[in-house]
Amino acid sequence: MPVTMRDIARDLGLSVVTVSKVLRNHTDISEATRERVLKRVREMRYQPNRAARSLVTGRSFTIGLIVPDLEHPFFGEIAKAIARRIRAQDYSLIIASSEEDPAIEQREVEGLMARQVDAIVLASVQTSADSAVFQRLAERRVPYVLVDRNYPELGANYVGVDDAAVGRVATEHLVARGCRRIAHLRGPEVSTGIGRLRGYREALSRNGLRAPADYVAELKSGDDRSEEHGHEAMMRLLALPVPPDGVFCYNDEVAIGALRAILGAGLEVPDDIALIGVDNIRFADLLRVALSSVDQNSYQIGERAAQLALKLIESRKPLRSEHLILPIELVARDSTRARR
Numbered sequence: 001m002p003v004t005m006r007d008i009a010r011d012l013g014l015s016v017v018t019v020s021k022v023l024r025n026h027t028d029i030s031e032a033t034r035e036r037v038l039k040r041v042r043e044m045r046y047q048p049n050r051a052a053r054s055l056v057t058g059r060s061f062t063i064g065l066i067v068p069d070l071e072h073p074f075f076g077e078i079a080k081a082i083a084r085r086i087r088a089q090d091y092s093l094i095i096a097s098s099e100e101d102p103a104i105e106q107r108e109v110e111g112l113m114a115r116q117v118d119a120i121v122l123a124s125v126q127t128s129a130d131s132a133v134f135q136r137l138a139e140r141r142v143p144y145v146l147v148d149r150n151y152p153e154l155g156a157n158y159v160g161v162d163d164a165a166v167g168r169v170a171t172e173h174l175v176a177r178g179c180r181r182i183a184h185l186r187g188p189e190v191s192t193g194i195g196r197l198r199g200y201r202e203a204l205s206r207n208g209l210r211a212p213a214d215y216v217a218e219l220k221s222g223d224d225r226s227e228e229h230g231h232e233a234m235m236r237l238l239a240l241p242v243p244p245d246g247v248f249c250y251n252d253e254v255a256i257g258a259l260r261a262i263l264g265a266g267l268e269v270p271d272d273i274a275l276i277g278v279d280n281i282r283f284a285d286l287l288r289v290a291l292s293s294v295d296q297n298s299y300q301i302g303e304r305a306a307q308l309a310l311k312l313i314e315s316r317k318p319l320r321s322e323h324l325i326l327p328i329e330l331v332a333r334d335s336t337r338a339r340r
Contacts, residue, residue: 003046012040023048048090062092063309064112064120066105070097072226072253073281074298075123078147081302082121082309089310091118098125100188106133119143119309127189129153143312145305150191157312159305159324161296163192167199169330170248170276170294175207177336179246179274183215185233185258187250196278200248215244219254226250230257238265245273246336252277252284252293259289259335275335290333297326 005023009016014037021029022037063086067075083093094117098105105125112120113136122144126133129151137144146158167184174182184200187193197216204211217233219226230249237243238261249255255277262273269275269289277284280295304324312319 003044005046008037008040008044008046011044012036059118059313060116061090062094062115062117063306063313064094064096064115064117065122066096066098066108066112066120067123068098068100068125069226070095072251073283074148074251074279074296077282077298078123078302078305081299082306085303085306086310091310100125102126102131102133106131106136109133109136113137113140113142117142118313119145121145121147121305121309123148124151125149125188125190126151143309145308145312147301147305148192152191155321157308157321157323159301159308159326160191161301161326161328163195164199164202166278166294166296166328167196167201167248168203169199169328170196170278171200171203172207173276173292173330173332173336174246174248174274175203175209177246177270177274177338179244180209181215181242181244182209182211182246182248183217183237183244184211185217185219185230185237185247185249185254187219193250196248196250214240219250226253227257227260230254231261232257234258234261238262238267243273247273247275249275249277252279252281252291255291255293255335256287259287259291263288269335270337280329280331284331285333289335292333292336293331295329295331297328300326 005016005019009019018029018033019037022034065079065082069075079095086093094112096108098108102125120142124146134154146156148160150158150160171182182204184197186197217236219229219233230253234257247258249258255275259269259275262269267273276292278294278296279298280293284291284293308322
């Protein structure tokens with residue numbers, strides 16, 4: 001039979017209430033008692049009955065996370081940060097992918113609500129704040145936190161960065177490295193793609209530069225299969241009568257695809273074409289040409305989103321929405337080094 005709190009209490013000569021308080025990390029238990037209980041818990045391999053606890057508390061002690069692509073390192077860092085942060089509060093994380101498809105995202109949201117998760121963290125692929133996804137979350141009163149992609153008109157909780165600033169910083173860096181024909185491999189019609197495109201155009205205007213319309217190359221999707229789509233878009237730029245001498249990419253995986261296309265065409269990075277991405281993924285400095293990038297502090301995004309989700313769960317009344325904009329950092333590497 002599974003070990004119960006009653007078994008541990010009887011074994012130690014303590015009350016069930018005392019054991020329960022230790023397991024819930026109550027502060028009114030002495031350190032000596034806490035150590036005794038936790039030692040016996042480990043020895044007896046006690047596992048809490050989550051079903052029973054859910055019946056008492058009305059919570060599932062799970063949080064859902066939906067991202068556009070499970071293979072993308074940026075979202076992997078966010079997931080890791082959330083999992084670590086909520087594990088300390090004895091919560092579990094359920095992760096799903098929308099594959100950059102609004103219909104799949106809606107299905108995953110419904111699935112998480114059916115599992116009665118206590119909150120949802122969402123990097124949404126919806127193109128409008130009027131989406132049925134947000135309406136359903138509001139109807140069911142499920143607390144949720146948006147990450148990476150924002151819908152300001154919703155007034156929802158959000159953790160991310162200023163994407164227009166990301167676009168400006170990346171483009172200004174290319175200008176400073178001597179690039180004058182700067183293209184952009186742009187993201188989808190969500191806040192990240194729209195903001196980074198705006199920042200790119202603002203930086204060009206500030207520096208008295210203009211880009212032909214075909215220097216803004218659309219990707220087939222933003223974060224799903226990014227490398228493949230970055231390669232395809234870069235090939236289109238290389239086929240232009242006057243190719244660019246600098247490219248700002250929507251994210252690092254897009255930039256990796258672009259890098260592969262440039263090198264495959266027999267050109268050099270950065271001497272022929274300089275390249276910069278966004279995310280500063282872990283292996284950016286291990287590529288054939290170390291990739292310059294704008295770091296969004298992905299781990300911190302996940303950590304702050306988890307803290308906010310837990311705060312929403314614990315609150316006994318509706319809270320005012322929080323809009324957390326985190327700092328960004330330019331990380332310059334070989335793909336934008338000074339040209340020979």
